[in-house]
Amino acid sequence: MNHLQDFIRLLLLSAVMVCFTAPEAASQTQASKTSARASASGASVSAPASFTGLDINAASTAAVQIVTPRSTGSGSLHILEDLALVITNRHVVMGHDEIEVHTLHDIFEPARPTYIAALSYYSMEYDFAVYQIVRDMSGNRVSTDQVRRGTHRNGLALQPLTSVETDTPLNRGDRISILSFPGIGDNELVYSQGIISSLKFEEYEGQRLPEFIRTNAEFSPGSSGGIALNSDGLFIGIPTYVRTEEQTGARLGSILSIHMIAAVSEAGNYHTSWNDLYTDVAVQHGLAPRINGEPYFGSHRLRAGFTPDPYQIGITAGGDIDISYLGGDCVGHISQNPDAQLHWSGSSPYLTFKFLPDQQGDDTTLIINAPDGSWYCNDDAHSNTLDPALTFFNPDEGRFDIWVGTFHDGPLISGQLHITELEMAGTDPFAAEAEQGFAAEAEQGFELNPTRLHFQARPSAAILRLTTGFTPDPHTLEATAGGPVSLEEETNYLCAGYAGEAPAVRFDWSGEAHTLQFFFRAHDDLDDATILIRDPEGLYHCNDDVFPGNLNPGLNFNTPLEGRYHIWLGTFREGERAPGQLEISEGYIEEFYFHDDFEDDFYYDEPHTGSGLNWTTDPHFGTINLREGFTPDPHSVQITAGGSNSVRALNLGSGCTGFAATAPDLRLHWSGDTGLLNIFFEANNPGDDTTLIINAPDGSWHCNDDDHSGTLNPQLHFSNPASGQYDIWVGTFHQGESITGMLHISELRSQNPR
Structure with a gap:
């Protein structure tokens, strides 16, 4: 009997299926690679087997790499009737x-993003989880037959795994193989082999079953959830963890057996929602922090005005619990009981918690459960540090439970927890202003400790993940604005509208982009909506109208941070609902580009038709890399100026005029620390009139027409220039012209156009 298929069938008939939206594959280490490369057309593959009955390449087609917003791991792909399923470790x-x-499209190449899978169920006590494939990376439905035949997205034909029968004995000395995607493998599928070194048995539902298969076969972080096979090529379990003895370096791997997975599933001892992790059951199994646990480094009492300030507590950070299931900025590995507990009393404008490790460069995280039961987390207090900090404004009296985690699952980190009333974490929120008006820029956010907005709650509309270069652009999804929470009250009147407690959308962003735009377009033109976004640093940004005369809100993030964005959609008036579309773009939403007079004829960046200035396209005259002290100075590049785009109509700012091409003429990657970056253009013909337009690393626009006395040549100075990408256009003052000349880049103030 095939117990793997049996247990999945039993479970899926009773489990609640979730059918909505959801690093490391290595070239084989076997000695023989005599078989032909797998084609990308769904052809089956075969190769000589290391053990009797084991075809490594065929088994490899069932190995998958699992990627979440916070980690990568391994898994195995199985087909059951009309279901395509993935089995992995719960902790992955x-x-x-x-x-x-991610699946193999070529047996000797890294895995590629292929499918999205949704949670079916998991065991809290035993470390496994089952997911169902629901769609491809573009959101299209995928048939099980496509997965099986490998015809979807040019994958490999799946060679289904067969599990060992549960009455087949396992013995010390039996040969086994591992297929997985370890982090050290550069996204390649890695094969290793060894023997069964020992077996750990457990009584379960009246049966004596092997729980863990101990082995000397090599696997490492990233391998968790992969495939373990016996010498006949039968599936025996999933690699789960490795123990290492520090003095001798001895390693022993543990594989969760298919016997235990089948038994737990058939008994129905599973969960179908991650919300169950917030229960006492999760605490009992050591999977969740114990809020009322005895703190390891003491319980402390402070009241407003305490001295000395800061108050310091010695703490050793780290533990076995991966706190990322809380979502948001909650990351790292913590102990079950709090590291410290603070009983706070009195009235203070703010209270800051900051952890400083003894060893500079150690990466830690901070997790706090506030007196009202809300969770607050931070990884890095700002972009120039690995040290976490959290500030509570007008902190409630009561108990704060405090954990300090290690970002990586590794050694513990010692340091000092500072508690202070004298400083705030990150950007001063009182100095930050909500950018709600003209151009809807989201460059500066404000800190907030809301009481009714819960970014950790499941979004009401969608969970979405995009990376640089996504298509189609804009990406659109249906959502409804409105709710009972007053954003004015939650943000101290920095934002307007009424929204739901949970965000409408949770959005995970990865990659480097020049800009990232969020725009809500109500179906009814008369509906007045608002938007509030929590960025990956935990700062908030909001907007009412993307520009005067338009009731739809939008926010533009220049050089957007990678990570998670939580998006609330509100209505300006209480009690209303406004259905519409949320649009996300890398710069192609027309409402962000408009005429000086706010007329309805927008002038905007639309690279697909060649209008506007598009910093995402390849420059006409190349990309250069310079750093401080470069020689020769100036660095000169020949350029032909001009184009069809009216720069003045794009409303980029003071002095921005002329006619320029859509793509930049030149891209400069600048690094180093210098007092001046001097950029100017000299036309070959002294009577030719040109303009200069530059988009700086922070997304700001800088322009000049005639800067130097007596010439028609443009010039721009950047004082203490930021490192990063400068996109440079040279325009002509009159439409339809093409003007040749030299663009010069210098660190010397004495260099000027002639």
Whole structure:
């Protein structure tokens, strides 16, 4: 009897299926690679087997790499009737309703993003989880037959795994093989082999079953959830963890057996929602922090005005619990009981918690459960540090439970927890202003400790993941604005409208982009909506109208941070609902580009038709890399100026005029620390009139027409220039012209156009 198929069938008939949205594959280490490369057309593959009955390449087609917003791991792909399923370790996917499934499209190449899978169920006591494939990376439905035949996205034909029968004995000395995607493998599928070194048995539902298969076969972080096979090529379990003895370096791997997975599933001892992790059951199994536990480094009492300030507590950070299931900025590995507990009393404008490790460069995280039961987390207090900090404004009296985690699952980190009333974490929120008006820029956010907005709650509309270069652009999804929470009250009147407690959308962003735009377009033109976004640093940004005369809100993030964005959609008036579309773009939403007079004829960046200035396209005259002290100075590049785009109509700012091409003429990657970056253009013909337009690393626009006395040549100075990408256009003052000349880049103030 095939117990793997049996247990899945039993479970899926009773489990609640979630059918909505959701690093490391290595070239084989076997000695023989005599078989032909697998074609990309769904052809089956075969190769000589290391053990009797084991075809390594065929088994490899069932190996998948699992990617979540916070981690990567391994898994195995199985087909059951009309269902395509993925089995992995619970700790690989914990807290994620959906995961990316990367498959092999060529047996000797890294895995590629292929599918999205949704949670079916998991065991809290035993470390495994089952997901169902629901769609491809573009959101299209995928048939099980496509997965099986490998015809979808040019994958490999799946060679289904067969599990060992549960009455087949396992013995010390039996040969086994491992297929997985370890982090050290550069996204390649890695094969290793060894023997069964020992077996750990457990009584379960009246049966004596092997729980863990101990082995000397090599696997490492990233291998969790992969495939373990016996010498006949039969599936025996999933690699789960490795123990290492520090003095001798001895290693022993543990594989969760298919016997235990089948028994737990058939008994129905599973969960279908990650919300169950918030229960006492999760605490009992050591999977969740114990809020009322005895703190390891003491219980402390402070009241407003305490001295000395800061108050310091010695703490050793780290533990076995991966706190990322809480979502948001909650990351790292913590102990079950709090590291410290603070009983706070009195009235203070703010209270800051900051952890400083003894060893500079150690990466830690901070997790705090406030007196009202809300969770607050931070990884890095700002972009120039690995040290976490959290500030509570007008902190409630009561108990704060405090954990300090290690970002990586590794050694513990010692340091000092500072508690202070004298400083705030990150950007001063009182100095930050909500950018709500003209151009809707989201460059500066404000800190907030809301009481009714819960970014950790499941979004009401969608969970979405995009990376640089996504298509189609804009990406659109249906959502409804409105709710009972007053954003004015929650943000101290920095934002307007009424929204739901949970965000409408949770959005995970990866990659480098010049800009990232969020725009809500109500179906009814008379509906007045608002938008509030929490960025990956935990700062908030909001907007009412993207520009005067338009009731739809939008926010533009220049050089957007990678990570998670939480998006609330509100209505300006209480009690209203406004259905519409949320649009996300890398710069192609027309409402962000408009005429000086706010007329309805927008002038905007639309690279697909060649209008506007598009910093995402390749420059006409190349990309250069310079750093401080470069020689020769100036660095000169020949350029032909001009184009069809009216720069003045784009309303980029003071002095921005002329006619320029859509793509930049030149891209400069600048690094180093210098007092001046001097950029100017000299036309070959002294009577030719040109303009200069530059988009700086922070997304700001800088322009000049005639800067130097007596010439028609433009010039721009950047004082203490930021490192990063400068996109440079040279325009002509009159439409339809093409003007040749030299663009010069210098660190010397004495260099000027002639």
